[in-house]
Amino acid sequence: MNMPTEKPWLRVCAVDDIPLLGSRVITRDAGNIAVFRTAADTVFALLDRCPHKAGPLSQGIVHGETVTCPLHSWNIDLTSGEAKAPDVGCARRFPVKVENGEVFLVL
Amino acid sequence: MKKLKLVVVGNGMAGIRTVEELLTLAPDLYEITVFGAEPHPNYNRILLSPVLAGEQAFDDIILNPLSWYAENGIKLHLGKTVTQIDRVRRVVVADDGIEEPYDRLLLATGSTPFILPIPGKDLAGVISYRDIYDTEAMIAAAKTKKSAVVIGGGLLGLEAANGLKLRGMDVTVVHLGDWLLERQLDETAGRLLQKSLEERGLAFLLGKQTAELVDDGAGSVAAVRFRDGGEAPADLVVMAVGIRPNATLAESAGLYCNRGIVVSDALQTFDPRIYAVGECVSHRGVAYGLVAPLFEQAKVCANHLAQLGIGQYKGSVLSTKLKVTGIDLFSAGDFIGGDGTEDIVLSDPAGGVYKKLVIKDDKLVGACLYGDTADGAWYFKLLREGRTISDLRDTLMFGESAIGDAGVQGQSRAASMQDSDEVCGCNGVCKGTIVKAIKDKGLFTVDDVKKHTKAASSCGSCTGLVEQILMSTVGSSFQETPKTKAVCGCTDRTHAEVRKAIREHHLLDHKAVYDFLEWRTPNGCATCRPAVNYYLLSTWPHEAVDDPQSRFVNERVHANIQKDGTFSVIPQMKGGVTNSTELRRIADVADKYHVPMVKVTGGQRIDLLGVKKEDLVDVWKDLGMQSGHAYGKSIRTVKTCVGSEFCRFGTQNSTQMGIDLETMLANMWSPHKVKLAVSGCPRNCAEAGIKDVGVIAVDSGWELYVGGNGGIKTEVAQFLCKVKTADEVKEYSGAFLQLYREEAYYLDRTVHYIARVGLDYIKARVVDDTANRQALYERLLYSLEGLPDPWAARIAGAQKNEFIPIKVLA
Numbered sequence: 001m002n003m004p005t006e007k008p009w010l011r012v013c014a015v016d017d018i019p020l021l022g023s024r025v026i027t028r029d030a031g032n033i034a035v036f037r038t039a040a041d042t043v044f045a046l047l048d049r050c051p052h053k054a055g056p057l058s059q060g061i062v063h064g065e066t067v068t069c070p071l072h073s074w075n076i077d078l079t080s081g082e083a084k085a086p087d088v089g090c091a092r093r094f095p096v097k098v099e100n101g102e103v104f105l106v107l
Numbered sequence: 108m109k110k111l112k113l114v115v116v117g118n119g120m121a122g123i124r125t126v127e128e129l130l131t132l133a134p135d136l137y138e139i140t141v142f143g144a145e146p147h148p149n150y151n152r153i154l155l156s157p158v159l160a161g162e163q164a165f166d167d168i169i170l171n172p173l174s175w176y177a178e179n180g181i182k183l184h185l186g187k188t189v190t191q192i193d194r195v196r197r198v199v200v201a202d203d204g205i206e207e208p209y210d211r212l213l214l215a216t217g218s219t220p221f222i223l224p225i226p227g228k229d230l231a232g233v234i235s236y237r238d239i240y241d242t243e244a245m246i247a248a249a250k251t252k253k254s255a256v257v258i259g260g261g262l263l264g265l266e267a268a269n270g271l272k273l274r275g276m277d278v279t280v281v282h283l284g285d286w287l288l289e290r291q292l293d294e295t296a297g298r299l300l301q302k303s304l305e306e307r308g309l310a311f312l313l314g315k316q317t318a319e320l321v322d323d324g325a326g327s328v329a330a331v332r333f334r335d336g337g338e339a340p341a342d343l344v345v346m347a348v349g350i351r352p353n354a355t356l357a358e359s360a361g362l363y364c365n366r367g368i369v370v371s372d373a374l375q376t377f378d379p380r381i382y383a384v385g386e387c388v389s390h391r392g393v394a395y396g397l398v399a400p401l402f403e404q405a406k407v408c409a410n411h412l413a414q415l416g417i418g419q420y421k422g423s424v425l426s427t428k429l430k431v432t433g434i435d436l437f438s439a440g441d442f443i444g445g446d447g448t449e450d451i452v453l454s455d456p457a458g459g460v461y462k463k464l465v466i467k468d469d470k471l472v473g474a475c476l477y478g479d480t481a482d483g484a485w486y487f488k489l490l491r492e493g494r495t496i497s498d499l500r501d502t503l504m505f506g507e508s509a510i511g512d513a514g515v516q517g518q519s520r521a522a523s524m525q526d527s528d529e530v531c532g533c534n535g536v537c538k539g540t541i542v543k544a545i546k547d548k549g550l551f552t553v554d555d556v557k558k559h560t561k562a563a564s565s566c567g568s569c570t571g572l573v574e575q576i577l578m579s580t581v582g583s584s585f586q587e588t589p590k591t592k593a594v595c596g597c598t599d600r601t602h603a604e605v606r607k608a609i610r611e612h613h614l615l616d617h618k619a620v621y622d623f624l625e626w627r628t629p630n631g632c633a634t635c636r637p638a639v640n641y642y643l644l645s646t647w648p649h650e651a652v653d654d655p656q657s658r659f660v661n662e663r664v665h666a667n668i669q670k671d672g673t674f675s676v677i678p679q680m681k682g683g684v685t686n687s688t689e690l691r692r693i694a695d696v697a698d699k700y701h702v703p704m705v706k707v708t709g710g711q712r713i714d715l716l717g718v719k720k721e722d723l724v725d726v727w728k729d730l731g732m733q734s735g736h737a738y739g740k741s742i743r744t745v746k747t748c749v750g751s752e753f754c755r756f757g758t759q760n761s762t763q764m765g766i767d768l769e770t771m772l773a774n775m776w777s778p779h780k781v782k783l784a785v786s787g788c789p790r791n792c793a794e795a796g797i798k799d800v801g802v803i804a805v806d807s808g809w810e811l812y813v814g815g816n817g818g819i820k821t822e823v824a825q826f827l828c829k830v831k832t833a834d835e836v837k838e839y840s841g842a843f844l845q846l847y848r849e850e851a852y853y854l855d856r857t858v859h860y861i862a863r864v865g866l867d868y869i870k871a872r873v874v875d876d877t878a879n880r881q882a883l884y885e886r887l888l889y890s891l892e893g894l895p896d897p898w899a900a901r902i903a904g905a906q907k908n909e910f911i912p913i914k915v916l917a
Contacts, residue, residue: 010915011915012913012915013913017908017913018908019655019656019908019909020656021630021656021657022655022656024908024912024913025720025912025913026912026913026914026915027912027913027914028915032912035913039629039630053670054672055670055672056668056672059660059664059668059672059720060633060660061632061633061636061637061656061657061658061659061660062656063628063630063631063632063633063636064628064629064630064632066632068632068633070659070660070661070668071668071670073633075633086558086559105915107915
């Protein structure tokens with residue numbers, strides 16, 4: 001997940017602050033970010049806006065490496081941000097890393 | 108991990124459908140290679156007849172364009188025939204010498220047309236009807252040649268004859284049988300069909316056996332000679348006398364074949380690394396030549412290839428439709444009948460309508476329809492379900508519309524609808540859009556249509572209609588949604604099986620359920636998780652632990668999400684009764700949190716709309732009221748009228764009765780939402796007739812009604828019983844709701860549950876059996892005992908993280 005970037009890694013929270021198979025919201029003026037935690041403790045971060053009708057993805061059900069939007073049940077792939085077929089659209093991803101149980105991301 | 112290698116021999120509908128199913132189940136398991144003997148990508152073979160008839164072009168019937176193979180990383184060998192399987196080295200060899208190794212091999216070699224072993228069969232101008240090459244040959248022949256003879260009066264032969272006629276040839280159909288389509292129609296319907304085709308200019312020679320094809324002296328066919336000595340001139344002969352499973356390759360590899368490649372219920376051949384699907388297969392002694400069974404096989408085979416090992420193919424019940432525009436015929440099951448069967452027949456030769464239904468032991472076992480096939484789908488459904496038809500018998504012949512309102516299942520109106528007519532009111536989808544998607548994208552199931560068009564994907568009330576449109580658009584390749592539907596794509600188990608396993612094996616958490624029932628996904632999906640969560644909690648109250656992450660957001664945060672991501676807050680107001688103090692607090696909260704809208708709900712409460720998630724806990728604290736559960740698959744409200752306290756007509760204190768019921772049922776989770784109402788007299792101002800439990804006071808006691816619904820499809824509640832005291836109202840309605848909680852499937856309202864088990868069953872369990880009623884009632888009270896008000900729990904700190912956003916300082 002190390003992308004070439006000048007921007008710094010920011011600490012967000014501990015992995016354990018995110019519920020297993022759940023998410024937390026990071027509030028931000030430029031649009032909230034949802035951080036998700038899968039059963040395998042992998043953490044993903046997406047813009048908290050479904051590409052369909054801007055539903056808050058952070059409020060969806062997380063299963064496997066997918067989140068289901070709470071508004072109209074689009075399934076969004078957490079690894080790519082892409083909507084699963086036949087729906088088409090993409091939610092912006094943010095680089096995430098986990099070190100010593102702490103979550104960092106680049107805004 | 109290195110991917111396994113899957114080689115597919117056969118690039119037709121069965122093979123590629125299996126690959127598609129496999130890709131959805133296990134997209135990354137295999138490196139896939141496909142061999143196709145034809146130089147084309149996978150196309151819809153059943154639509155060759157419309158191509159021949161000039162109604163569609165070849166491009167229209169391609170199911171998977173070359174780009175699809177590329178997108179899915181599939182290596183495609185077109186125009187190459189596999190000639191050898193080396194089972195020891197595990198490689199296949201193609202006719203150009205190319206070798207591909209395999210870990211799993213899928214044979215989908217299809218069938219070959221049966222060619223009569225008669226003199227002249229190899230002459231120029233003699234073709235079969237099997238693929239696009241044959242179709243193009245016929246189209247070309249029709250341009251230069253005049254007279255055609257089609258040998259074989261089956262489905263394929265008649266479609267070929269019709270196409271050639273439309274392309275301007277003189278066509279004679281030669282048929283060995285006494286009537287046309289003798290495997291699909293009885294004699295009467297066969298004669299009607301013949302008459303109608305004769306009116307279109309086709310000629311028929313029935314009961315004729317072909318002896319020889321006559322050479323014109325230059326190596327081309329000139330005529331067909333019959334065993335009885337007669338002749339018919341022909342410069343094109345189409346042999347459509349049947350198909351043979353193409354098992355040559357499998358046989359040469361030493362696989363056991365017997366009129367097809369013999370496979371198990373898992374579609375596995377006698378070599379466990381090799382699977383086979385489609386027309387090349389012999390399953391329990393049957394080789395299928397229609398598309399619906401092939402797709403059923405594909406589903407099961409993909410399941411095993413994906414190493415899930417759950418599916419079983421047990422054979423198919425078939426129905427057929429003739430794809431000749433303007434001729435409607437349909438048959439399914441045993442439509443000839445015999446000993447022990449009864450026929451119901453409607454015959455109107457002048458009007459061109461004939462219908463025959465065959466009944467055995469009070470069940471529909473066969474149907475043969477000609478001229479009016481609108482009810483084909485319905486009869487096929489009755490036949491596959493095997494339900495008893497004694498209650499429908501009087502009107503069975505007149506179709507589904509004759510049984511009156513078809514209720515939530517939709518009505519038979521698909522055929523009469525215009526393309527511009529709206530089918531799905533939730534998502535604004537018209538019939539034309541659905542038909543186009545079915546044709547363009549090659550859809551065969553209601554689920555496919557839902558995914559691609561969104562029709563029937565919201566409230567679901569148009570599902571029946573979508574199914575009918577699908578049936579009328581794709582005909583015999585239609586795949587009916589199975590009645591016993593799996594919970595979701597994560598499993599083949601039905602809701603009933605999941606409930607049973609949880610109960611009988613004392614399963615207490617999600618992981619136990621997924622492990623025990625061999626779920627395909629590690630932690631389910633947004634469809635099954637909430638259902639399983641409910642089943643666990645309702646089966647093992649105080650033992651199973653609620654999993655908030657398996658609940659839809661509304662039930663997780665105890666408020667109702669709105670389109671902009673804010674929430675609505677509805678405090679409990681038992682029986683719709685409030686007071687000035689509560690109203691003041693609500694007003695203060697509305698001011699303090701800048702609530703954009705305050706609205707009175709249909710359930711006699713007050714809704715604060717547009718509350719931000721991070722404000723929810725503070726709003727609840729300031730309100731100082733309990734959760735109204737206006738967001739859950741749970742008890743909602745008990746609507747009441749003012750009753751005998753104030754109303755001059757009231758016979759009982761309906762308001763207090765409502766408050767008591769709402770108190771009793773507080774915090775109750777259920778398969779779907781549950782609404783109650785109590786009216787103080789038969790004028791029924793509380794609208795108890797459209798509630799899950801409706802209570803109507805009469806002078807001598809209370810009448811109880813169940814299964815009403817004011818939603819998607821208005822359903823009037825049915826009379827359950829009459830009781831005398833308020834305590835009895837609580838006991839009877841509580842027992843009914845507990846029965847529903849224990850037995851209904853997730854997302855079934857009470858009306859759906861009652862429709863499934865029958866009102867008599869409910870009465871037997873709740874009204875007639877006192878001990879059982881009391882036991883149910885006690886179980887309800889036990890489940891609800893000690894449940895905290897969810898708002899109070901969160902004010903006290905439960906799931907705190909859920910409501911507090913993270914701030915990151917950049």
